[in-house]
Amino acid sequence: MHYSKINMIKNFKRRSIQFLLPLFTLAAFVGCNKDISLSLDNSRDETIGVVPIDTVSVKVSTYQLDPLPTSNTGTILVGKNSNAVTGTVKSTSYMRLGIGTINSTAIPDDAVLDSVSLVLSPNKYYSGxxxxxxxxxxxxxxxxxxxTPIDPTQPTTSRPFYVTAASIFSNKKFAYENTPLAELSFNPRVKATDSLFFKFNSTISNELFRLIKDGDNRIQNNTSFQEYFKGLALVPDNNNTAIIGFKDTVFLQVHYSFENNEGNKTRGKQYFAIDSKTYQYNQIETDRSATKFSSMTLSNPQIDVEKTNGNTFLEGSSGVVAKIEFPTLLSLVNDPTISINKVELVIEAENNPLEGYEQPSNLVLMVANSEGTPVSALASLETANAMQVARLIKIGDANGKYTFNLIDYLNKIKTTAYKNTSLYLSLPPLPVPVGTVGGTSVAIPPQLSSTANRLILAKDGNDPRIKLNILYTKFQ
Known part of the structure; x- marks a missing residue:
């Protein structure tokens, strides 16, 4: 075991001493915890001597959550990206269409079909x-x-706190035809491209247009149309290198032309559209077989940094988080001669992320019970009923840092409800209100289920760069 002593500065007042303890957790393995020995500094008063206080160990690992609810997130994710450390992530998006503006009576008898195209609008998000x-x-x-409905017979603590209603989860697959209706190869100018147009093949295009012109029962309402046309799957090619975000306002446009009363050629357009965003979701697949994380699965969700060369990461949509535990911190909290005043957890991010893989701007800490289920989130100390958010702070060429205030968590770990809990460093799983602009509420979106954002924690050798700072008072 490696022990590093942290010297404390003595300031006496009414027989109390305050200490600022930077508890470096730069590596804390499940198999071999690196304990930190806390002691007093005797540099000013040799009659005091060095008095051992306690030891605190920290365990850091990477953890695979259960499949996430990825329906109704507001973002269609399609694509695939890879990196040598964490492997490959692939997103296929499914959606159900309704009849939109389809109206048979509005199409002249002499109208002829021009084209049927699916229109997708990029939302300027990408990863890769x-x-x-x-x-x-x-x-x-x-x-x-x-x-997939929620089982009302199960206690709420048996499911993650962010699963609040029936959803479609990230591992769910629905069958689709092998032959595509349309394909498109494109250069993803995600910041500039207005829309992508996928022109459907003539067979399905003519079929849909005939149904519209005939006023077929299958296009009279959403229910009958969905019995006939169950939905679409947007499937990325295996050679893709980026996951791209699109708005969930999707249109299947039917373009036609006809002669108007003056004998001039006129063009018309009607469209099918998503009728319920609850039925649009992103299906996620990962391949980590060529990485140190190959053994991390749903049945074996935790892998400690000792087995991954000190690497740990978190990732949106695939549901990977960094698990942080303090197995011996409770003994310090329970010490009757100590009053803890301030606790900060500082997590570092490398200052040179790969191009196309921007570091997350905001992270949260979820509280997991002894079964590994996230049952709550670290609460904000400023905003009621909101999660605490750590924002990425970068100064010059130094590593970026995320800082959390853990005082509320330390005050609660003595309670039965917090027994054997751990913390998950994660992207926000729910919207986080951050204020108002022009009278309109503004919130950080639920990035855990709507992005493929990834963060590989900074490390020193094989040790993740995580630091716990504690300010406390010691009573003599």
Whole structure:
């Protein structure tokens, strides 16, 4: 075991001493905890001597959460990206369409079909290498797209606190036809491109147009249309290098032309659209077989940094978090001669992330019970009923830092409800209110389920750069 002593500065007042303890957790392994020995500094008063106070150990590991609810997030994610440390993530998006503006009576008898195209609008989000050509195929879904309900007979602590209603989860797959309805290869100029147009093949285009012109029962309402046309799957090519975000306002446009009363050629347009965003979701697949994280699965969710060369990471949509535990901190908290005044957890991010993989601007800490289920989040000390958010702070060429105030957590770990809990460093799983602009509430979106954002923690050798600072009073 490696022990590092941290000297404290003595300031006496009414027989009390205050200490600022930087508890470096730069590595704390499940198999071999690195304990930190706390002691008093005798540099000013040799009659005091060095008095051992306690030891605190920290365990850091990477943890795979259960599949996330990725429906109704407001973002369509399609694509694939890879890196040597954490492996590959692939997102396929499914959606259900309704009849939108389809109206048979508005189409003249002499109208002829021009084209049927699916229109997607990028929302300027991406993760990965966008310098290469990307390809997306549109397939017709053959299964009913359905929600997974919450089991009301199970206690709320048996499911994550961010699962609040029936949803579609990230591991859910629905069958679709092998032959695509449309394909498109494009250069992902995500900051500039207005829309992408996927032109459907003539077979399905003519079929849809005939149904509209005939006033077929299958296009009279959403229910009948969805029995006939169950939905779409947007599937990325295996050679793609980026995951791209699109707005969830999707249109399947039917373009046609006809002669008006003056004998001039006129063009018309109607469209199908998503009828319920609850039935749009992103299905996530990962491949970590060529990485140190290959053994991390749903059945074996935790892998400690000792087995990953000190690397630990968190990742949106795939549901990976960094797990942080303080196995011996309770003994310090329970010491009747100590009053803890301030606790800060500081986590460092490398100052040179890969191009296309921007570091998350905001992180949160979720509280997990002894079963590993996230049951709450570290609360904000400024905003009622909100999660505490640590913002990425960068100064010059130094590593970026996320800082959390843990005083509330330390005050609670003595209670039965917090027994054997741990912390998950994560992207926000729910919207986080941050204020108002022009009378409108502004919130950080639920990035855990709506992005592929990733953070690989900074490390020193094989040790993650995580530091716990404690300011406390010692009564003599």
């Amino acid at each position: 290498d966008t310098t290469k050509v990307q390809k997306i195929a549109v397939h017709r879904v053959t299964d009913d797209i359905t929600l």
